[in-house]
Amino acid sequence: MHAIEFRNVDFAYSEEGQRDFRIRQLNFTVEEGEFVAVLGHNGSGKSTLARLTNGILIPDGGEIRVFDTLLTEKHLFDVRKDVGVVFQNPDNQTVASIVEDDVAFGAENVALPREEIGRRIDFALHAVGMEEYRHATVARLSGGQKQRIAIAGVLALKPRVMILDESTAMLDPRGRREIIDVVLRLNKEEKITVVLITHFMEEALLADRAVVMNRGEIVMEGTPAEIFERHEELLTYNLTLPRIGTICKRLREGGMSVTDTLDIASLADEIASNLKGGNAS
Amino acid sequence: MKEVSFGQFYPVDSFIHRMDPRLKLVFLIGFIVAIFVANSFYGLAACAGVLILIIAFSRVPVLKILRAVKGILFLVIFTAAINILFHTGDHVYWQWKIFCVTRGGIIFSAYLILRLVLLVVCSSMLTYTTTPVSLTDGIESLLTPLKWIRFPVHALALIMSIALRFIPILMDETERIKNAQKARGADFESGGPVKRIRAFIPILVPLLLSAFRRAEELGDAMDARCYGGKKRTKYKKLRFTWRDLVGFLTLALLITGVALLRVYVGDIV
Numbered sequence: 388m389h390a391i392e393f394r395n396v397d398f399a400y401s402e403e404g405q406r407d408f409r410i411r412q413l414n415f416t417v418e419e420g421e422f423v424a425v426l427g428h429n430g431s432g433k434s435t436l437a438r439l440t441n442g443i444l445i446p447d448g449g450e451i452r453v454f455d456t457l458l459t460e461k462h463l464f465d466v467r468k469d470v471g472v473v474f475q476n477p478d479n480q481t482v483a484s485i486v487e488d489d490v491a492f493g494a495e496n497v498a499l500p501r502e503e504i505g506r507r508i509d510f511a512l513h514a515v516g517m518e519e520y521r522h523a524t525v526a527r528l529s530g531g532q533k534q535r536i537a538i539a540g541v542l543a544l545k546p547r548v549m550i551l552d553e554s555t556a557m558l559d560p561r562g563r564r565e566i567i568d569v570v571l572r573l574n575k576e577e578k579i580t581v582v583l584i585t586h587f588m589e590e591a592l593l594a595d596r597a598v599v600m601n602r603g604e605i606v607m608e609g610t611p612a613e614i615f616e617r618h619e620e621l622l623t624y625n626l627t628l629p630r631i632g633t634i635c636k637r638l639r640e641g642g643m644s645v646t647d648t649l650d651i652a653s654l655a656d657e658i659a660s661n662l663k664g665g666n667a668s
Numbered sequence: 669m670k671e672v673s674f675g676q677f678y679p680v681d682s683f684i685h686r687m688d689p690r691l692k693l694v695f696l697i698g699f700i701v702a703i704f705v706a707n708s709f710y711g712l713a714a715c716a717g718v719l720i721l722i723i724a725f726s727r728v729p730v731l732k733i734l735r736a737v738k739g740i741l742f743l744v745i746f747t748a749a750i751n752i753l754f755h756t757g758d759h760v761y762w763q764w765k766i767f768c769v770t771r772g773g774i775i776f777s778a779y780l781i782l783r784l785v786l787l788v789v790c791s792s793m794l795t796y797t798t799t800p801v802s803l804t805d806g807i808e809s810l811l812t813p814l815k816w817i818r819f820p821v822h823a824l825a826l827i828m829s830i831a832l833r834f835i836p837i838l839m840d841e842t843e844r845i846k847n848a849q850k851a852r853g854a855d856f857e858s859g860g861p862v863k864r865i866r867a868f869i870p871i872l873v874p875l876l877l878s879a880f881r882r883a884e885e886l887g888d889a890m891d892a893r894c895y896g897g898k899k900r901t902k903y904k905k906l907r908f909t910w911r912d913l914v915g916f917l918t919l920a921l922l923i924t925g926v927a928l929l930r931v932y933v934g935d936i937v
Binding site for chain 1: 800801826829830832833836837882885886888889890891892893894895896897899900901902903904905
């Protein structure tokens with residue numbers, strides 16, 4: 388069963404100024420339990436993808452299915468319960484001033500009994516590592532913490548798919564790391580299917596599969612390593628390799644066998660062992 | 669992030685702070701009734717006595733409370749002066765054209781001042797001891813009966829709580845835009861009032877634009893979290909405790925006492 392399935396989806400914005408952008412005959416699937424990164428420059432259509440998946444935007448043609456449920460007006464709430472979306476700006480997605488009230492919001496909306504909402508808050512705050520902030524004021528938290536609360540607010544609905552629509556774009560490197568760690572853990576431990584929409588290439592490295600979008604079309608698809616291999620093609624879509632990726636690539640070109648990695652320490656180890664091996668031979 | 673304290677909540681833990689916000693709201697309304705039912709010195713003294721007890725139990729410093737009174741000082745003096753000068757009656761002490769000072773006028777103004785002060789102090793005690801969030805919860809809960817006439821009680825409460833949530837964000841944003849305009853040579857400090865007000869237009873326009881953009885994003889985020897379904901539950905439940913019973917009994921006692929005084933002792937003026 389596909390977690391998300393787009394079949395021949397057409398979509399165009401009706402507002403003035405966005406006329407030149409449209410999605411035409413888009414086919415896209417995400418398997419259950421998968422961690423997919425969607426890469427793309429501004430205006431590539433990657434955020435539109437997120438808004439189509441949970442019915443905030445309605446396609447002009449084609450079909451969107453979430454766990455075999457066809458996305459229609461009638462099943463809108465069923466789909467939204469399954470697909471949690473975390474947006475870019477943490478400030479613009481919290482509705483309440485107190486952390487636990489905000490996390491409860493989604494669970495309240497689907498009319499869960501009070502005791503269950505309490506359990507969901509415990510679960511969600513634990514999953515993002517924010518238990519001790521339960522009664523804190525949202526405004527006093529850091530960007531990364533606020534975004535973790537936004538994730539918790541989505542988790543309280545126990546979604547099976549989580550879409551992060553550039554959720555790390557406004558954060559500092561530390562906050563970004565916090566979010567990525569949480570998302571990885573949710574994918575591995577809670578078996579939540581993750582679609583990570585980003586323009587930070589290094590985040591895509593952690594995914595099982597990467598998809599590159601440009602002007603409403605999927606232009607590249609494969610494992611992150613395969614995608615990064617084609618870095619000249621990436622450049623034409625205004626995407627550049629992270630510096631560590633470039634280093635790996637150049638080292639390989641120079642004849643050293645290193646694997647693509649995000650982690651500077653592990654790259655250093657690899658280089659060291661390569662050098663040692665070189666000395667021995 | 670700038671430290672922002674909404675309204676004037678005074679963060680300590682006290683008997684009054686722990687009371688149910690609904691009881692406090694009802695108490696305030698009841699207290700206002702009592703103030704206006706009381707028409708004798710004893711009646712108003714009883715109200716003042718109860719209020720002093722509240723202040724004592726709330727652990728809010730008296731100085732803070734006096735500051736609330738300072739805010740209405742001008743209003744108090746002005747209304748008192750008007751009442752003294754225009755109130756007619758016996759025992760005229762001084763008269764000039766249509767102005768006169770009478771014994772009745774002085775007593776009437778004294779009552780008026782006392783009532784105004786009691787009113788302001790009691791309502792600021794509510795905001796000193798209740799966070800805006802629980803005040804919103806309280807208002808929502810009290811308005812629940814209006815659901816019968818299809819009044820959107822929950823939507824109203826949500827609007828209030830979102831407004832509270834966005835106050836610090838928009839204040840921050842104002843500061844940021846102001847600094848950005850200053851860096852471009854905008855001048856907010858000099859010139860006459862008209863020029864100063866005009867100087868704020870370049871702040872207001874981007875602020876408004878960003879507020880609309882935020883509202884749109886918030887709407888999407890709320891949709892994504894299944895907002896707008898037919899049924900909805902509420903996680904936070906307000907609980908009536910023995911403290912609220914004490915508060916309720918005090919209020920009942922005060923209103924009865926004041927009413928009895930009015931009937932049996934009567935108007936002293």
